[in-house]
Amino acid sequence: MDNYRNVENKFRRYKAHVSIAGTTQFHIRNPYAIAWWSAAFPGFGHLLLSKYYRGLSLFIWEVIVNYNAKINLAMVHSFCGNIEAAKEVLDPRWMLMYIPVYLFGIWDSYRTSVDMNKVYLLAEKEDAPFNSFSIGAMEINYLDKRKPIMSVIWSLFMPGLGQLHIHRVVTAFFALIWTIVFLYFSKLLLSVHYLFLGQLTESTAVLDKQWLLFMPSMWGFAAYDSYVNTVENNKLFNNEQKDFLIKHYQDPTFRVKKGKVVK
């Protein structure tokens, strides 16, 4: 059950929607920040824009093509100065396929965020009512205020938990599943385990470089995405309550008293 249904279809743009799967909203974004996250990991820029189909397609594409082309492995070798080793591991059959889609991800998310900023300004001006409460058999979602710092802390423990905190079920599910894959194949936790035992050589040797390099972006994105969206959800709550109060609690016959303040 929702508290708003678009029956008359008389509005042109809506600035937000609260559904069982999460809260989606237009808000002002820095296009360069969005482009950067697409560069860190194709798909992240689109996920930040709440464009889940595009974002998740690009994400899966990145994992498959990067893995087969060994882009991450070549990055490790390059940063270490082993250019020959980098040339050695790259697979040209996959590598050349990587470039156009990688650049498309950056370009498209940049372009889309510029566009969506304009749409936000128009939607904000139109100020159409939107659904802000949703209850169903399996879930409940509604607008409320949450602490942004808690989103960051939970994301750092496990990417995806910050998104669960603010009820972004799609991103949360995806981040959680892929973090399992990356952590397992990179043997990162095994490496941390060796570190705790003081065995530094084993700790380094056990790591899988190709899978390991997916993780920094995963952590950074999860923390940034959940943080930004917590802040924006809080702002949306304030705005929605403001409209509600103006609509229902401003009786024109109400007269403010000109008396004396008593203690």
Place this chain on the structure above:
Amino acid sequence: MVQIFSTFEHSTNLELAITVLEKNGIQKGNIFAVPLTNRKTERRLFDSIHNADGISLISTGAALGTAFAVIGASVGFKLAWGPIYWGLIGAAGGFALGVCIDVFYYKVIKKQQRLLRGKNSEVILVIECEESQADIVEDVLWHHFAIGTARVV
């Protein structure tokens, strides 16, 4: 008749307060709410739940932290401390550098005067009621985290 003035932050508590007042016999027409436009706060590292203008200083930090973590973890395979320590050092160093860049940009180059910290009054709520109800009304307001109240006769 008296009027009780009070200020609130936007929260579910505010709507709870109004509901309790209506249950106690205050007519809807005797409740007057004035949402305020607030002065922007000074940029800070993290937005709090009370005040979220979304222009805090972590965007560049998150971006550089991720970039440096990738480089640190890569180069770490060659360095004495290994990829995990260097990845973490990269993340922390990149984040700190990003925050410094933003602080420098917003506080030195752009120099915005934004000076309001902590709790802000976001809504003024005026309740008109009988003098006999005034104590109950004030009680309800305080219980739902009013920032301040005043009684006008």
